[in-house]
């Protein structure tokens with residue numbers, strides 16, 4: 586089942602669009618099923634859940650952290666996390682850098698941009714992100730490498746609005762790339778699109794999608810039930 590759905594999703598992704606299989610709230614057996622079907626990149630959004638799964642999965646899994654991250658929890662995932670999608674403050678970026686250096690690593694990060702209308706979603710506004718980049722303190726953080734931007738669109742049936750939100754993030758990516766990362770080929774990731782809106786996201790320039798439900802089925806809340 587999971588293998589079939591994974592295959593189906595993969596056939597809909599154009600070349601150059603990376604798939605993050607969002608395994609949050611799904612048991613390790615399900616994650617293993619996707620692993621055996623060839624998937625290596627998985628996304629989790631709760632530190633505690635990731636800490637539980639990571640040691641149970643093969644070492645060549647690339648774990649992406651996609652949820653809101655509190656600075657006091659960075660240390661738990663710093664030894665192995667391969668990409669943190671949810672950087673929403675300079676303070677968090679600084680802590681990731683500090684913990685990465687402690688582990689002798691450099692951790693790849695995305696800047697999370699808030700464009701959705703829901704107040705509950707996290708991220709820099711475009712203006713805040715612009716200002717943070719302009720101020721330049723991020724350049725001194727040797728433990729992190731900025732790889733691009735991430736966002737979530739509003740949860741709405743208004744596809745025009747979803748298109749517009751993704752496009753704002755694409756435009757901001759282009760601006761930041763030209764202004765600050767023209768000499769940084771690693772800054773190329775535009776991560777947006779989930780199960781219900783990834784087709785729109787790809788039309789608006791996404792090259793990394795985070796897909797859970799379309800692969801693993803509906804999540805059962807709460808955790809472990």
Ligand SMILES: *Cc1c(COP(=O)(O)O)cnc(C)c1O
Nearest residue numbers: 607630651779780795796797798
């Ligand atoms: C849960 C989650 C997803 C995946 O959502 P689906 O609708 O299940 O595909 C993507 N991104 C983030 C940040 C998430 O928390």
